[in-house]
Amino acid sequence: MxxxxxxxxxxxxxxxxxxxxxxxxxxxxVTPKSLFKNDILGSIWHMEARFFNTLKDIITRPGQTAMDYISGKRIRYNNFIPLLLVLFSFNVLGLHYYEKFAPPEVLAEDSDIKDFLSKYSKAILFVVIPMLAVNAYFIFKRIKLNIAEHFIIGTVSLLGILTLFLLDDIVSLIGLWKPVAKIFNSIDKALFALSILFPAVTYWNAFSSSYTKPGLVWRIIVLYILMVSESAVIGLILYEIF
Structure with a gap:
């Protein structure tokens, strides 16, 4: 050799x-040919392929994606934290365009939710992951993952939620066109429901081989009870402060 x-x-x-x-x-x-083929097209293709592979795996196998990343299989994926910020920015942009094009009567129906998400979106982003990580650390103690590894699973869960929210923004924009409004309103509701269930899907996919089905079900229910209770407390605190 x-x-x-x-x-x-x-x-x-x-x-x-x-x-x-x-x-x-x-x-x-470096030649004109190599500059175009390798540095420009190659870099764009590499970035896009990894970006879409990461999102595809997060949506279709979120728990296993997180566990693969934790176990060291990382070359296939974008770093989750920068990806989180990218998706968060896309969601802010999607919400902006929805508010720009939606008629006033439609915006009035969703005003409370939209105002809350617009005002506290950054707080939600930085609180949901630690809440998931800490709660799951104690609920899924048998797995013997440390708090940072549970943070990765929580990050993947939030990435899936943000991806679904982004799709929801696109669906909502298309749904403003009256001839397809009913169909896309139904899709909108389905995406919202799936985003609520996505943490359950993530933890089921991650730990289904480590617990019995009843054991996994009651643990996920406890996780949701804790998350709802803690979110209510945080919401009250934010309301009192601001």
Whole structure:
């Protein structure tokens, strides 16, 4: 096997990537063709493929995705925290355009919910994950995951919720067109219901092989009771403060 020196750090390499710094060994001179094919198209394709693979796995197998990430299988996925911020930004943008195009009478029906989400969205984002992590740490004690690993599962759960909310924003915008309003209103309600159930789906998918079905059901019910109770307390505190 041919040995050569890494052009970045000088380390002796014989494979496609340098084991010392991670740079590719095939770093030929930059040409117009290589710039367009590798640096521009290649980077865009790599970013988009990983982004959509991550979202697909979060929606279709959220618990297993979180457990794969925890176990070290991470090359397939975007980092969850930056992805969380990206999806949060998309949701804010979706809500903005919905409020821009929706007629006043439609906005009046949802004004309380929209005002609350608009005002406290950042607080919700940064409180939901720790709440899920701490509650699940004690409820699913048998799994022996630490609090940071439960934080990852909570993050995946919130990523799924934000993805569904984003789809809901798109559906709501399309539903403003009267000929399809009834159909898309039904889809809107289904997406909202699924977003509420998504944490249950996540923990069921993550721990279904570790608990009996009755054991998993009562633990998820307890998780929801705790989350609703804690959310009510936080909501009251926010209401009193602001």
């Amino acid at each position: 041919i040995q050569k020196s890494c052009l970045n750090c000088g380390y002796s390499v014989s494979d496609e990537f340098c084991p010392h710094c991670g740079q590719k060994t095939d770093t030929a001179r």
